[in-house]
Amino acid sequence: MPISPDFTSIYTHEWEINFTQCAPNGYLKYVDLCNLLQLTAAEHSILGGMSFNDMQEHHQAWVLSRIRVEIDALPKWQDKVTVKTWIENLEGSRSIRNIEMYLKGKKIAGATTYWAVFNTQSRKAEALALPHEHFEKYPEDHATSKSFSRINTQQETIKINERIVVLSDLDIVNHVNNTKYLEWCLDALDPKTVLKQKIKTIEMNFLRELNLHDTVEIHADENHHFFSVSKQGKICFALLLE
Numbered sequence: 001m002p003i004s005p006d007f008t009s010i011y012t013h014e015w016e017i018n019f020t021q022c023a024p025n026g027y028l029k030y031v032d033l034c035n036l037l038q039l040t041a042a043e044h045s046i047l048g049g050m051s052f053n054d055m056q057e058h059h060q061a062w063v064l065s066r067i068r069v070e071i072d073a074l075p076k077w078q079d080k081v082t083v084k085t086w087i088e089n090l091e092g093s094r095s096i097r098n099i100e101m102y103l104k105g106k107k108i109a110g111a112t113t114y115w116a117v118f119n120t121q122s123r124k125a126e127a128l129a130l131p132h133e134h135f136e137k138y139p140e141d142h143a144t145s146k147s148f149s150r151i152n153t154q155q156e157t158i159k160i161n162e163r164i165v166v167l168s169d170l171d172i173v174n175h176v177n178n179t180k181y182l183e184w185c186l187d188a189l190d191p192k193t194v195l196k197q198k199i200k201t202i203e204m205n206f207l208r209e210l211n212l213h214d215t216v217e218i219h220a221d222e223n224h225h226f227f228s229v230s231k232q233g234k235i236c237f238a239l240l241l242e
Contacts, residue, residue: 009136011044058129066114066148098143110143157219201242
């Protein structure tokens with residue numbers, strides 16, 4: 001698609017929280033928070049001529065490599081939130097994008113995300129084939145107090161679950177969607193930790209893709225602050241909760 005006449009380098013989108021996105025306490029689920037942040041980034045890409053369909057002309061797609069989300073509060077059912085996003089950096093096959101969520105004018109969450117251009121045929125990273133000069137970059141503007149990091153995966157853990165990847169785990173790129181990993185790990189937590197909104201930071205590293213029918217193991221440390229998802233002994237995903 002061509003660049004929309006409504007395109008701007010800093011994009012905002014208003015969302016109303018619906019009941020399917022809420023936990024039993026009536027507040028937005030952490031997984032759906034991450035979904036809304038990424039959906040806003042996707043809407044911005046569509047307006048800027050870098051949608052999934054645009055990139056598929058070159059057999060490319062954006063895939064999430066790392067993300068850090070800092071949460072001050074969660075919105076509840078029927079709240080209307082504004083999500084703001086901009087690109088911090090875009091070079092070659094990599095891009096850093098920032099995203100913020102506001103409720104009644106107050107920032108309640110921020111995320112910094114690290115994306116890779118992924119060839120959906122070779123399943124490897126490669127340089128972006130589309131022009132992006134019309135996106136102004138904002139290298140000094142950050143949505144979080146700390147940037148994403150490379151999570152230390154060499155931690156002592158125990159196996160807490162095993163599962164087989166099913167069709168509903170997959171996304172349009174034909175691999176496990178990034179929020180599914182988070183969902184698998186959060187389901188292993190004490191429900192009170194989730195429902196009482198004790199999680200203030202979510203940091204995730206996506207290391208290897210998972211596909212339909214893959215058998216995976218989920219591991220966690222003693223305090224359930226660190227989680228990993230592995231296939232055949234190789235870690236595919238790492239999560240840190242604060």
